[in-house]
Amino acid sequence: MELEQAIHSRRAVREYTEEAVEEGTLRKLIEAAIQAPSAINEQPWSFTVVTDRELLARISAQTKTYLQRSTPGRIIPESLHARLEDSQFNIFHGAPALIVIASVTRSRWAAENCALAAENLMLAACGEGLGTCWIGLAQTWLATTAGRRTLGLPAGSLPVAPIIVGRPAALPAPVPRKEPRIRWLGP
Numbered sequence: 001m002e003l004e005q006a007i008h009s010r011r012a013v014r015e016y017t018e019e020a021v022e023e024g025t026l027r028k029l030i031e032a033a034i035q036a037p038s039a040i041n042e043q044p045w046s047f048t049v050v051t052d053r054e055l056l057a058r059i060s061a062q063t064k065t066y067l068q069r070s071t072p073g074r075i076i077p078e079s080l081h082a083r084l085e086d087s088q089f090n091i092f093h094g095a096p097a098l099i100v101i102a103s104v105t106r107s108r109w110a111a112e113n114c115a116l117a118a119e120n121l122m123l124a125a126c127g128e129g130l131g132t133c134w135i136g137l138a139q140t141w142l143a144t145t146a147g148r149r150t151l152g153l154p155a156g157s158l159p160v161a162p163i164i165v166g167r168p169a170a171l172p173a174p175v176p177r178k179e180p181r182i183r184w185l186g187p
């Protein structure tokens with residue numbers, strides 16, 4: 001797939017088939033992710049791949065409980081609170097794989113570095129005919145001691161980008177973009 005086509009056709013996919021994604025394919029996505037630029041070429045990212053469905057369900061349940069208890073109406077919009085109370089709602093949308101991109105250091109550019117790796121990964125997945133979605137909802141719980149322990153992440157690391165991956169069961173319609181706010185400062 002051409003780069004431009006991938007950039008324009010990538011969508012946040014929230015419906016997946018049961019089909020597992022092969023390890024080789026997941027490795028290929030990670031290989032694309034690590035081609036991202038990083039501040040002072042630190043390459044501080046680590047990739048935790050979760051394909052254990054029970055574990056995914058457990059992380060989803062723990063995250064929902066955590067969010068309900070810790071962020072009353074502030075960080076999470078009111079509309080999402082109803083979903084968090086829905087026992088059927090899985091924050092990972094039933095995807096067969098989750099790749100958590102974490103920074104091994106809490107350096108000034110930890111988030112930027114991992115976000116760039118995440119976009120590479122999502123575009124590469126799109127090129128493979130796979131769907132992805134960044135699950136920001138998972139970030140806060142994964143960053144707790146319990147969350148980091150569950151992923152086997154060392155204390156100093158910072159989970160930045162939880163990305164689900166799988167075969168799309170349905171392709172979402174394009175989400176309209178706002179006009180870019182452009183300011184030209186030139187002659």
Ligand SMILES: Cc1cc2nc3c(=O)[nH]c(=O)nc-3n(C[C@H](O)[C@H](O)[C@H](O)COP(=O)(O)O)c2cc1C
Pocket residue numbers: 010011012013014133134135136137138172175
């Ligand atoms: C930082 C970040 C956090 C996000 N968190 C979630 C999330 O928790 N759950 C979800 O379903 N989608 C999440 N998304 C996906 C966005 O909702 C989606 O990218 C946006 O609506 C635009 O749609 P598109 O990606 O199809 O263009 C997140 C995206 C980003 C970049």
